[in-house]
Structures are given as C-alpha cells and as structure tokens.
Amino acid sequence: MATYQRAMVALFHDMMHKEVEVYVDDIICKSKSEGEHIENLRKLFERLRKYSLKLNPTKCSFGVKSGRVLGFIVSQKGIEVDPEKLTATCEPIFKLLRKSQAVRWNDDCQRAFESIKQYLTKPPILMPPVSGRPLLMYLTVLDNSMGCVLAQHDESGRKEQAIYYLSKKFTECETRYSLLERTCCALAWASRRLRQYMLSHTTWLISKMDPIKYIFEKPILTGRIARWQVLLSEYDIVYVTRKAIKGSALADYLASQPIEKTESMNQEFPDEGIMSLSLEEPAKGDIWTLVFDGASNALGHGIGVILVSPDGDFTPITARLCFDCTNNIAEYEACAMGLQAALERKVKILEVFGDSALVIHQLKEEWETRDSKLVPYKEYIQRMAEQFERIDFYHIPREDNRLADALSTLSSMFHISGKDQPIIKIESRDQPIHCCAVEVEQDGKPWYHDIKVYIQKREYPIDASENDKRTLRRLAMGFFLDGDVLYKRNHDMVLLRCVEGKEAEMILKEVHEGSFGTHANGHAMARKILRAGYFWMTMETDCRAYVRKCHKCQIYADNINAPPNPLNVLSAPWPFSIVTRTVVLRFIKKELVCRYGLPSKIITDNATNLNNKMMTEMCSEFKIKHHTSSPYRPKMNGAVEAANKNIKKIIQKMAVLPVEVEIPSIRIMAESKLKESEWIQARYDQLNLIEEKRLAAICHGQLYQKRLMKAYAKKVRPRHFQEGDLVLKKILPIQKDHRGKWTPNYEGPFVVKKAFSGGALILTNMDGNDLPLSVNSDAVKKYYA
Template identity: 40%
Template sequence: EWNDEWQKAFDTVKAYLVQPPVLVPPSPDRPLILYLTVRRQFIGCTLGQKDDSSHAERAIYYLSKKFNEGESNYPEIEKMCCALVWVIQRLRQYTLYHTICLLLKTDHLKYLLGSPSSMRNIAKWRCQLTKYDIKYVSRTSVKGQVIADHLAEFSIDDDTPIDSNFPDEEIIQLSDDEETPVAIDLKVKELEVFGDSMLTIFQTLKQWKTKYPKLVPYHEYLEELVKNFEKVSFTYKLRMKDQFADALATLASMVSITKENLIEPLEFKITQGPTHCDVIEAVNGKPWYADIKHLLQTDQFPHFTDRHDRRTLRYIAAHFFLSGETLYHRSFDGTLLRCVDGNEAQSLMEEVHEANCKPHMNGLMLAKKLMRLGYFWSTMETDCVKHVKHCHLCQVYANQIKAPPNELYPMAAPWPFSMWGMDVINPINPKASNGYLFILVAIDYFTKWIEAITIASVIAKAMARFLKRDIIARYGVPATLITDNAKNMNKLIDELCAQFRIQRHNSSPYRPQMNGAVEAVNKNIKKIIEKMMRMARAFNKKVRPREFSPCDLVLRKVLQVAPNSRGKFAYKYDGPFIVKEAFDGRAIILSDMDGNENALPVNVDALKKYYP
C-alpha cells in the first residue's frame, strides 16, 4: 500500500527533475574550478564557479575527448598533462582571464610541471601552461564534488571523516568498548602478526621511533595486549603478496548479515592429551636385506607380513641370489653384486670417494663406480648423493653459484629526480683534457638522466661540492641517495645528507652490482618496458632460493681481488662461518667458528650452505 514515506520520496524525485542543471556565465571577480577526470581511453572535465548567494557550484562548460592511438600509449602521468593542456587551450576564452583552481588526486602533476624535466613532452606542455594562472588544489581542501565521475574517483566506503595528516588511520582503530581480542579468548600462546603498514610494524618492533603523538596511545595499548602471549612476532608484508588477507576480505564482502540474523560464536576446546610431534625411525640391528635373505633360505615369509607385503617381497627376491651366507643382487646385465649393510656401505663410500687419487666425483657417478666394483644396497644413489653433499673438499672447491637467490623486485622511484645513484669511475687513460683522472657519475633512477664531472682525486670534499652544485642546485633536493661503501663517503657526505634530509643507502660489500648505474637509456619507452619484462622473466627462471637463519653453517665466496699463487687450485669458498643475524634485505652478519663477528654484512648471493 502507498504510504506517506513513499509519497515523500516521490515528491523529492520530482523536485530534482523540475530543476535541471543550467550552464551559467562566469563572474569576472571569482576563480574558476576545473574538475578533470582521466581514464584509459577518455578524458572528461567540468568548469564551474561558486555562487556567492547560495555558496553552491554552478557549471559553466563541459568537455570530453577520446585519446588517439599515440596518446593512449602515454604513461598515466603524461596522460594527465596532455589532458590538462588540451582542456586549458579549448577553454582559453575563460582560462586566460580567470584564476583556475585545478582539483588533483595527487601532487605528482604539480611537481612535474613545476620542476625542470628532460622529457620532451613534459617540457613542451610546461611552456604552454606558463601563460595561465593555474592553482593546484589537493582533494583534502575540497568539500564537495559536482561530477559523478569525480565522485567515483575519490569515493570512500563510509561517511566517517579521515584525517589525511594521520598515517594509516584506516588500519588501526581504538574502541571505547571493553572487548577482549579473539586470540586472547582462544588462549593463544604464540602469535604471528603480518601487516602491510610499514610504519606500524617497524614502530612496533622499535626499529623506528614514534614521533607522531597520536600514535603513542596505539602502541601503549598494543604493548598491553602483547603481555597476554608467550611469543609474538610482527612481520611486514607487501599488500600485493598478502593473498590470505585478500581472500578473507573477499569472503567477508560476499556475506550479507542483517540485524535479525544471530551468529553464534564457535567454541574451541584445548586439551592436554598427547600429540604426534615427530617421527623417529627405530633401528632393529638387522641389515636391510634380512627379510629377503630369510625368504631365500627358508622359503618362508615373516610372520608380520600380509598378502600385499608377501607379493611385493616375492617380486623383489626374484632379483637376488643367495650363495651360502652371501647375498648377491642380479643386475640388468646379469652381473652379481654383493649386498652390503649400512656400516660397510659408509666405509666403501669414503674409500672410493676419497681414495688415493681423490677423484671426488658427484653422487651419481660414485654410485655407478661402486656398482662397477661389485657392491650394492637399496638406497645406493641417495646415500652417495648425501655423502658427497657433506664432503668438505667438495663444498669448498665447488663451482660458485651464479643463479640469483631471489626474484627481481622494482625500485620505487615515484617522481623524477627523487632517487639518485652516485659512483666513481676508476682512473682513465689517457687523462682528460684538464688533466684529471677520475669521473664522478650520478644517475637519476626515474628519468635515467646522467650528470658527470671529472675530478683530480676521489675525496669527500669534491663529492660534496658535486652533490650540492650539480644535483641539489639544478634538480632540487633528492629523497634518496645510493652509494657504495667507499672510504671517501665519510662524515662530510653524511652531514650534507643530514642537512638537506636526504636518505642515504649503501650497497652490501659482497654485492657491488647493487649500485650499478644504467649507462644508456632507450628513447622508446615501449621498447624499454618490453626489454625489462623479458629480462625479468629470464632472470626469475634461474632463481634458486637460498634462505639462511641464525646458527646455520655457511661458506663465503672468495673474491679474487689479487692474484693467488695457487691459481685454479685455490679455494672458491672460504669458511665455514656461522650466521649471526639475518636481515630482511638479504644481508647476513657472519662470525667465524671462534665467535668473532665480522664488521661488514654479506649479501646472500655470496653464501651457500655448509654441510659438516
């Protein structure tokens, strides 16, 4: 039946329909508001202005366009620049005489058009926009939206305002209700916590300082909760790799719960009964061929076998031959191989593998050698491979592992000239025109722009002058500076980085390629992307993951920095060493067998596991 509530809603709809939006001319004394939406193939914009009488926004002009084939291949940031230039030029009858307030999703466009760039399109568009008075407005300073597409671009899930200055506000929430966490209710003793907020995880682990006062109550409350557990670990995990949390969120979004439905909690009971935690193989003192020999001697099966075991034992015994008390195995070519037990097999492997000539063959070749000598046991190949794996000389003389231990991951360079790599080229011959021997090179990781000068000697004063004059004065203060572990990077460089608040990172001593600079940059962006994808796929196929934990025994790759008198007979690995501490960045702190800790970390690709 039709009621008053339905009638009221119907009247509201009619009131909206009889008042359609009407385009109005602009007022010369007030700024214009430009709403710009950029999609993959289309752009749309609305030019509006606030009305003084009603403080409402009135539409002045609508525009839309489809990108052509060349423009559709632009990166996202270049599409935004191209769309802005096209809209400003099409509406020049308004934009030339008014201040334009441009609503932006991020500040990348503002900084990209406001700083020098080596990209041809960006430089051209920046010159075209200099004649207009454009004011960039971030989304936090706009209270209302008038375009449906723009509302979809910046929509949120609820009506609760979020403080943009407070980091990760949507991740942690303190409630006034005195509720007990689920893990405490279930009496969990050991808890592993994975989070995609780097700020929250590293401040909880005391690796970062909590400088923001609003975060202090959260960490105090978290410390109170940690006291309820015996062991708690916090691990940072990238959001793209947290598939388990994504699956839970997807399942939760598919469940519709109303107030009328009552969901009863699940109750778990913790029992103190015995459980199976490990499997230990019992040794009865008999050789592996005892049942086969018993069957061939007495023609009787053991009493504990069933029908299936008897059929299997009869099939296996057909390949063996008993001569007196000696059991032989009949090979495929008819040769009789004497069966040996575990103790004799161990002595045979040691004698053949480390004989007078010390051939030190691999596991499969060792097994074939023992068979040619007339010996056999059931786990021959497995035992030989395991024996070779634990041989000390085979480990220190083994070929160096050149396969990468982990897959490639992208380096985050969010905007041009934010991350620079700096290195020194060795003395050049012949000398430069000014008589200098060294070349100091700095490369931007985003645009691959190169800055280089020649210097007489590699000193910290010259490097600091180059960083201040050729980098900071030209392109602004960078966010990150990556250098190697050279001695010339001393306290003077650290003070300069601290003065301009530049984050400085060093590469590991055993991984100098980490600071390698790109010598040339392709002009075609499409070819660069295709090459990077092809290299990443080929690189990831060769990955052999190597994980190390504290107290593991490892061997360290010997770097041939000076000629060795032993030549090709020199050790390829040094050690063994003990893993003292393993970091998330694939760096390892080692100590020798006497407990003396090494001062410098070692990258994981210079290590391999040692088997005593």
C-alpha cells in the same frame, strides 16, 4: 624561522606526532592518561637537558586539558575557534550591551552585523553540488599517499566551495609504480569513490601531471592501464592548467596526512554484477557453506577458507604453512582447517566446495588414494566428517573459487614479522594438520633383514599385507644367500655383496676420498662401488648425499651463475663531473636533509668519497644509519654505468675537432650561418617539443625494463637463506692466493647473521665476528655438514 623549525625537527624527530608536537618555539607534550603523561614529560625533559635547551617558567603549563594553539582552542571536544579572535568583529555590538553606554546604532555596528550575518549564512562546510556547473578536482600524489579535494564555484564564480575530501595511503605494490602511473591509479580510485558526483557533471582535473593524456593516448596498454582506461571512459574529465590553485593546499595536506589504513584498488567494474542475473534457491534452514583452497609456489605454501553462514555472513580464515608440502597436501590442510572451524561453531549441516578434483573425489570415495602421504589426511577428515549430521562435498571450477584462492595465495606470499599489522589475520602453522609421515624407522636391523629371513625360513614380517608379501617375494628373487652372507644377483649375473649401514659408510669414504678417491660425483661413485662388488638399496642416493656434504667438493665446486632473486630495476641518476667527499656532504645536507627532512637510512656504494671519516661523523651527528651496497654486484650500479656510457657517446659526437675550425665541415658551416636569435629560437623550439619525446622515452624505458625483467626472471633459481644457515662465500678476484689455478672457488663456512628481502646478507665467521662487507645471495651457496 625555517632554520629554527628544522633544528627542532632534528632534535625531536623520533618523538613528533607521538609524544610531542613542535612548532617553532611552541612544544606540546600530549598523552591519554596521567601515568603516560608523566612518562612523556620525563622523556621530554631528558631530551631538553641533553641538548642544553631551557624553558621559560612563566609560559609553561602542566596537566591542562585544553589550551590555545595557533589561534584555536584544542580540548577533548575537538578544535574550536578562540573567542578572543571574534572580539575585533563583534566589539561594536558588544559596546551597545553595556549598561553605561547609550544605544546608538551607527555604521560600525551595521558593518559588524553584516559581517556576522555573512559568516552565519555561508559557513565553511561541505556543500552539495549544483547542477549545470563543472566540478573542480584537485589531485596531489606523493610517494606513499595521495590527496583529493572535490570543489565547485559558487554563484559569483570566484569562491570555491568544498564538496568532498579524500585521502589514501598506497599499498606496497602501488608504491612501486612510477609517478605517472601512481597519478593514474589515484585518479581511478578517486573517480570510483566520487562516481555519484562525476557522472552528472563535467570534471576539471587540476594536478601537476596529465594522467588523461597518458591513459587515452598511450600506444601500448598494459593490464592495469587498460582497465583504468575503461573505468575512466564513462566520465567527462578535462585536464586544465591554472596559475593560482586555491584547493591544492588542502589536497597537499590530505596527501601528507593520509589515513593509515591502506586500501587496495578495486579492480572490478562498477555495476558488473547487474549484467548477469541468476536464480537463487531460497535459504535451507541451517545449511552452512565451506569453500577452501590451497596454494603452493616458490615463496611458500598457504591455505584459505571461506565459511558462509545461513544468513550470508562470510568468515575468512587463512594460514601460512611453515613446512614443505605438495599442492595436494595444502588442499587437504585447507579442508581440514575449514572443518575444524565449522565444528568450533557447532555446525550440523555443511556443504563443502573445492576446486581440487583429486581431493573432492577422494573424499567422496570415487577415486582411490594411492599416495601414502595423503592417506592420514583423508582418514582424519573422514573422522571429523562423522561429527556432522550431514556433509556433502562438491567440485567447482577454479573461476568460482577466486576468494579462497586469493586468501591462500596471500598467506603463501605474506611474510609475518612483529612490525606488520595486516588487515586480515594470517596464522602461522608449523606442524601439519594431522601428522608428519615417518619415512625412516630405526630398529637396529640391516635393510635386508626381511629378505634374508624370507630366503632362510620362508617367513613374512608381522602385520604384512598381501601387497607387502607380494613385493617381498618379487625382491627375494634377485638375491642369493651363501651361509650368513647375502648377495645381490646383478643383471649380468654378477654377485654383489650386500652391506649394512656402517660398512656402507666406510666404503663411501674410501671410494670418494681414500687412497684412490677422485672426489667423483654421486652417480660415478655408485658405478664404482658396483664394479667393486658391493650393493645396498639406497646406494646412489647415499652417494649423492655424501658428495653434497664433502667440504672439498663444496669449496672447489663451479660458480653458480643462475640468479637467486628477481631483478630490481633502478633508474639512472643525474651525473656529476667531479664528486668529492665535500660535494657529497654538501649534497646530502642541502638537497636531502634541508629539503625532505632527516632520513633514517642511506644506502651508498663502496667508493671512498662515500665512505670516509667526514661521512661517518655527519651520519652520527644526524643519527642516520649508513649502509653500503654489496661489492662485486654489477646490478646494484648497472644503471649508473649505463648512463655514464651514453653520456660519453653523446659528448664524443658533439665534440668539435681543431681541424674543423680551420677547414670547416658541413655541420660547422651550417651552424656558423645561423644568427644568434635564430639559434636561440631553435633551441626554444626543441625545449617546447621535448615533452612528447620525454613521454615516449619514458614509455620506451618502461617497456624495455619489463622485457628485461621478464627475460631475467626465466633464469632465476630461488635460493633462500635464513638466520643461522651455514654458507660458503665466493672468493672475490682481488684476493691474492699463492695456490694460483688451484685456488678454490669458495671459502668458509660462514654463518648468516641477518638476511634481507632483496638478497643482501650479513655474514659472520665461525667465531662470531662480523665480516667487514655485506654480500649478495648470488655470491654464496649453502654449506652442508
């Protein structure tokens, strides 16, 4: 039966729990509408025809609204007990109701009556807890979810009565915890939800691991472990081990079928707000409140706004900024978006709060706005402020603006894609709220046109302010006009000829890669052009931009050693002595597919025993996607190599030399005197005491990984790549090149076809052909053309 069920799961794995439900040889095709039902039936019949499966027509029913499944009746009303299952219990009483049957109350009727009365007086429903009896908490923790059942013994002490059911799907951050930390997180979350029950009772915790010992006996407490310890310290929780666990089946089911809505752990302490009292002023009619904040970090830019109505209703608004900006611009963007939302709701009186002292004081006209990029934002917000009857701006500390700060940080780090369904709707803003500041304006005139006109005619440009005129006069003092040629007077009184755009491009090309060009860097090029007697205002910036786009300079550049992505620590697997392709296939089938079901994707390294014809055929048979890790990426396989190194050291120390047998050493003599029973007992003692050492090793390994990740993160210099970017790929050492030491360090350019979150890239050449192997982002760099 189990083999048949696994076969059915393999055939209908993509349709189960969606269009069909399969249990051994029973198949149910379900839908919500008639048109959808026909489409689902067509899809089911095509799958049956594909694998040559046949149905028994006498056992098939179509278009029914209810049916019997595993002893129950399933319909629109829900799941009900099949009346036929009650026939055996109620049959003696049913006989008395027949007309031709004499009414004789016998022992069978009495037993049936007692059974029915017992069922009706003690139904299997949730019961309230009874004071004085301990509670039973069954806790099951999986990789992505958890389940919990709170129960209590009845008066007899044998039967358990359910009190409450809980299930939770872990967030993406919580799934990266270790199994022990996930158990602690599940216990803390369940105790918060069941606080009204657990405060007045002793709770017996039944689970596979003991989180109480880990939390309260850990020598070094991290941030979340310390918080969990404080949260659980108010409960009387005792960990017990039981051989026959009755409620664990329900907990396992709840963990395997969690609520799809992910709920993050509330880190605030219970009743924390009661500890402080503050006097609030009464409501002031139609006054609305606006709290805003902006966030800028290495992952992006985001803004968050909280709009509070006079009745106390909160409206959170957040957006991700898809353009580069400073933190002050993000603050202005958040304020402007909040004012737009207030105007859409026809708010007349508004109080605006923000933790940016610069933005608040500039909007209140207390500070001068000197940054030219912030001037358009300030003017735009002032125009919107005129549409309110009254608007006031107030500065608040950052500690009082946590909610808006959390929204802005969330939107800056949240990656929006088609498959994600976030709880909070995050907008994506591609353009600034007002306008992009224009840095360069092309008018066909050389850069020194205004200076030359001033020297010739003493005239200023049209619409020039007093500050612009003052700056123009100061610049003109360093220039000299000879006929129509303008010269720049250097500090050592050497005249440098001023050149325009096209002439500057010719000079850059000749100095960098001409007859006497040495492909120097930008600063050296600028100094060389100055010694040649030429000048233009943006000379050093143009030199650096030209060097950056030079193809030869890019492919012969030094290797970039700074990592582009944070370190992802991997745990070392159990070693194998000989791993052939047959062993690999047997392991995947027996230990992965038969135990956990069909995976959608398998990631391996580039070894031949993992990449062969047999592996390809197996993945094609089970419809599994096979991906390989990036080559020449030690961090992908570092944990395995480290484990192999430690195993070699252990084996070397445990080996017994032949000479030690003939001439016994101290350790050989000590072990030879031990009896076999004593030797076995010593090994049992080691196994009994190994749990403490194992927990200590886990703690030590976690702390070491955190220190390693912290030290590694200091060296990270983020380099982000997107689809369509031109990149250069580092030339791998196995490639042979006749140029020897003159071989460039990079080759390309290539086009990024697909970029993954962990840093892996799939590249194509300029003709669109995919490269045979993927590459990590630390082996590529951007190509500038």
